[in-house]
Amino acid sequence: MRRRRAPSPGASCQAQSRLPPLFAHRDTRIISKSTAPPCGSPYSAPPPPSPGMSYYHQGHPPPPGGYAPPRPAQHGHQQQPGSYPQMHASPTPAPVAGSPGAYLAAQQHHPPPPFAAALSTPQPQRYQAQPMVMIPQRSPQQHMMQQPHPSQPPPLQQYQRYPSMPAQFPPQHSSPPYQAPRPQQPQHSRPSHNPVPRAAQAASPPRQPIVQVQIPRPPPASPPPIDQQQLLISLADEYVTAAYAMGPTVALSRRQSDEDRYYKLMSTGLGCLEAVIKHHRMHPRQEAMTILRYATLLHDETDNAYETEEMLSKGITLCDRHHMLDLKYTMHHLLARSLFTSNHAAAMKSIDGVIRYAEMYQHVPWIYAFRFLRASLCMQSATHADLTAAMHTLHEVSGLSGKLGDQAIYVASTTILAMVYLRLMNPDSIEQAQRSIASARSLQLQFTMDELGQIVALLDLIDLACNLQSYKPDQAVAKMRDLQAIMDSAVNGDDSMDDGMFSVLVHRPPNLQLTGSTGGIFQRNEDGRDRLSLAWMRRRDLWMLGYYLSGVTALLKNPIENKAESYLKEGLKLTKETLAVPDRNPMSIRGASARTEWHRALDWHFRLYQCFMACNKADWKTARTHLAALDQAAPMFSEDRRPSMTRFAIYLNGVIEQGYGNTQAALGHFRMLRATNMSATQHTAQSDLSNLAIMNTLLIIRSPTHPMHSEAEDLLQKIEAPCLTHPNFSMRSACQLLKATTKGKDTSIIKMKQCIQHALHAAKAVANNQLLAICMNYMTAAFFTNIIGEQTEKSAKAGRVLAKRAGDRLWQCVADSMLADTYDKRGDAAQASQPRQEAEALLPYLPAPLREAQ
Incomplete structure (x- = not known):
């Protein structure tokens, strides 16, 4: 319901009091938000409406005397400024000019034209609906007019509430004719809580015009092609x-x-x-890189060597056509590795051709890369001819690097050359390897650790291996400490850089055309120089190998101490943990299988040395436990590794049976290891096992009463040449001892003394306490039996001390018994009681046949 105010006295506006009675029945819930200025106000009346303006159903009628653009209908409670709230149940007042009721009245008085006439009337152009922005805008008069002083009355100003619409509608849609107002009914409405004063209502500014701006919307973009x-x-x-x-x-x-x-x-x-x-x-370079990626996967994951070579030949032709040298050399590198799996000679020929091409154009980094590749492939073959070819190749690398001043390459080449010398096993191999190590160490101090990388660790490993193969315990212990210091320094290394590779700095100006994209063969240094990448081992693998070599070194130095056993146990613990959990670094199944097999091989060698250590201490029960673990792990290895592992297991089985006193079973195991061809210059692990099996056989059949004693002399002659020239002085000492103890046709006292003397000197050179104890006790038994004197007592005491130092219970028991017999023969029963009691205490630890012989 709308409450109307009474007109002021003297009002001259008749439009507010004279409304047509036709509109009295219309609903007044839709109320205009704006009111006309009161009569007598300083504002002038708005201009008359355009005759062509049509009325639409508007929720907010325009103010009297003006027209507004169409607006959306609003229903419900609406508050008109300066008036009381309107209710839905209010009596219907007279329609206001410009309201929907006025529009309907106009339609009744002026009916629309016929349909045909409406079609002939020009219609406004219709546009597609676009988003609109409503911008309030002042009239130009308001912008140009100066604001009056508050004490002065406001000046009269022309103000147009809404812009006039173009005359594009029929003339019949004009405002309805004037009609006299009908008497109003009393209206009842809820009083407003905050009535607006008339002065404030009169002083309220007029509404500002609204400008409609249409912004064209771009059509939706179609998705780009895939x-x-x-x-x-x-x-x-x-x-x-x-x-x-x-x-x-x-x-x-x-x-x-x-x-x-x-x-x-x-x-x-x-x-x-x-x-x-x-x-x-594709772009030629992108195509070449895609071909390289495809060929690399074929080489690593499949056995399709022919398809790999065909794809690489296509890529090399593409690189030649577009002069992409880096990708061309990389494909040649991969092609040589692929050819090596099927044709060794073809791979070597391919590498030689690429080296000649690189030397012609002085592409020095790739000369280094392909020569190192050639040496690596030759070392994988492991034949004497291939190892000799690898040695010559590394000599060429060291000569070229020394000439050009690439000292880091020189250190790397001489270090790998020392490794090749160790694998050649020539009579002067250890000496040549030590010379190469000395050459590398002469330039080691000229570089930082970042420039050399892990070459220092490799150098220490090879140096320790040289001392182990030459059986120099004191020097080996010193090298072991250097290696342990490097292992300790690598504990806090960067795990992200632990990728199993190490790189060597190339002191040449960088050339992106040569080494831009090489598939990991070259890496970029911080200063832009190239680094040649070489395959190595990860930090954890280096720790396990360090524990293994430390245990072997400690065992060589002193088998009695528990230090060697602690090293081997710790390394075995690391291998178990590694084999129980998969590697975190993603890699191919072939690479992961090779690394897993290396860990299993190292685990097997840890157990092998534990078994040897138990045999050295005559702990046959523990030795048999370790041997069972070796037999259980052997089927997990590849076919090419199993024969050598089987031979080690056979030898240890024979040794354990011999320790238990089962000589016939031991002879059966040793007979399986006899080699048909024995070389005096080639010293490998398998040839050493054959020689050791024959030596143990001679210890069993050396007595003339044994049924196989007739074979003793032939077997001794068979091993004499390779053992007396062996770089291991322990092998020489054992061979001389067997010559002295094996009774042949031409055995004499003088010859026996000479052999025992040579055996003592050789065992003393390597500090082999076990061989020293055997030699001294045998000399006491052979030359001082039934002889009473000071020399006899000294020899027996020396044998007893050496047997305790060696930790061998068998020889301790033998030495104690001989010393007690010496005291008894001299008539000193009191002194003989102590060594005899110690010998009797050791009898339960001896094999049953030996106890029965006592």
């Missing part, structure tokens, strides 16, 4: 990455379902790359 080439390459990377993520787990578990999933992912990735290469045109 780049199938890039999509396939991305999919290939995703599939290969997913396969590499599960590679270590598959290599450790060896479940068939996991292997099938791995190879399915890898084959899908290869198919994506193959589709890109065959069906899409």
Whole structure:
């Protein structure tokens, strides 16, 4: 309900009091938000409406005397400024000019034209609905007019509330004719809580006009076309990455379902790359890199050597055509590695051709890379001819690097050359290896650790191996301490850089055309120089190898101390942990399998040395436990490793049976290890096992009463030449001792004394306490039996001291018994009682046949 105010006296506006009675029945819930200025105000009346303006159903009627643009209908409670709130149930007042009621009245008085006439009337152009921005805008008079002083009355100003609309509607849509107002009914409305004073209502500023701005909306953009080439390459990377993520787990578990999933992912990735290469045109460099990636995966994951070589030949031709030297050399590098798996000679020929090409154009970094590759492939073959070829290749690398001033390359080449010398096992191999190590160490102090990388650790490992093979315990202990210091310094290293590689700095100006994209063969240093990458081992692998060599060194120095056993136990603990948990670093299943097999081989060698240590202490029960673990682990290795492991197990079985007194079973094991061809110059692990088996056989059949004693002399002649020239002085000492103890046709006292003297000197040179104890006790038994004198007592006491130092219970018991017999023969029973009691205390630890012989 709307409450109307009474007009003021003297009002001249008749539009507020004279309304047509036709509109009295209209609903008054839709109230205008603006009111006309009161009569007598300083504001002038608005201009008359345009005759062509049509009325639409408006929720907010325009003010009297003016027209407004169409607005959306609003219903409900509306508050008009300066008036009381309107209610829905209020009596219907007279319609206001410009309201919907006025529009309906106009339609009744002026009916619309016929349909045909309406069609002939020009219609306004319709546009597609666009977003609109409503911008309030002042009239130009308000912008130009100066504001009056508050004490002065406001000046009269022309103000147009709404802009006039164009005359594009029919003339019948004009305002309705004037009609006399009907008497108003009393209205009842709720009084307003905050009535607006009349002065404030009169002083309220007029509403500002609104300008409608239409902003054209751009049509929706169509999605760009899919780049199938890039999509396939991305999919290939995703599939290969997913396969590499599960590679270590598959290599450790060896479940068939996991292997099938791995190879399915890898084959899908290869198919994506193959589709890109065959069906899409690319930039030459991108195509060459895609071919290299595809060929690398073929080489690493499949046995398709022919397809790999065909793809690489295509890529090399592409690189030649577009002069991409870095990718061309990288493909040649991969081609040589692929050829080596099927044809060794073809791979060497390919490498030699690339080296000549690089030397012609003075591409020095690639000369180094391919010569190191050639030496590495020759070392994998492990034949004497190939090792000699590797030695010559490394000599060429060291000569070129020394001439050009690449000192880091020189240190790396001489270090690897020392490794080759150790594997050659020539009579002067250890001496040549030590010379190479000395040459590398002469330049070691000229570089920082960052420039040399892990070459220093490799150098210390090879130096320690030289001392172990030459059986120099004191020097080996010193080298072991240097290696342990490097291992301790690497504890807090960066795990992100622990990728199993080490790099060597090339002191040459960088050339991106040569080494821009090499697939990891070269790396970029911080100052821009190139670093040649070489395969190495990870930090944890270096720790395990360090524990192994430390245990071997401690065992060589003093078998009685528990230091060697503690080293071996700690290293065995590391290998167990490594084999129980998959590697965190993603890699191919072939690479993960090779690393897992290396860990198993190292674990097997830890147990092997534990078994040897138990045999050295005559702890046959523990030795048999370790041997069972060796037999259980052997089937997990590849076919090429099993024969050598089987021979070690056979030898240890024979030694344990011999220790228990089962000589016939021991002879059966030793007979299996006899070699047909014995070389006096070649000293390998398998030839050493054959020589040791024959030596143990001679210890059993040396007595003339043994049924096989007739074979003793032939067996002794068979091992004499290789053992007396062996670099291990312990082998020489054992051979001389067997010559003295084995009774042949031409055995004499003088010859026996000479052999025992040579055996003592050789054993003393390497501080082998066990051989020294055997030699001294045998000399006492052979030359001082039934002889009473000071020399006899000294010899017996020396043998007893050496036997205790060696920790061998058998020889301790023998030495105590001989010393007690010496005292008894001299008539000193009191002194004989102590060594005899010690000998009787050791009898339960001896084999049953020996106890019965006592």
